[in-house]
Amino acid sequence: MTKFVLLMFICSHITGNDCKPIATEIEEFNKYHECARHGYKAASELMGNFSKEFIDEYRTYIVFSCKEESTV
Numbered sequence: 194m195t196k197f198v199l200l201m202f203i204c205s206h207i208t209g210n211d212c213k214p215i216a217t218e219i220e221e222f223n224k225y226h227e228c229a230r231h232g233y234k235a236a237s238e239l240m241g242n243f244s245k246e247f248i249d250e251y252r253t254y255i256v257f258s259c260k261e262e263s264t265v
Contacts, residue, residue: 196221197228197259201235206252215239215255228259 199220204212217235222228236255243253 194264196223196262196264197225198222198262199228199232199235199257200260201232201255201257203239204254204256206254210251212256222259225259225261232257232259 199217199222201215201217202212203215204210217231219231222231236257239255240248240253247253
């Protein structure tokens, strides 16, 4: 059986600032589309919680990936 694990990171385009992992409410999904949709929704909600000034100052962006894992 295959599961998909959501990996999310907050990043900055400022030199020297590394991407940092973000904990998510749901981390494992049965279908890829569930993971991808949740990733976009979570990223949008997170960006909505940041002030315009924070986003502009740190050139903030969110990246995510849905990693496929086989379970036995």
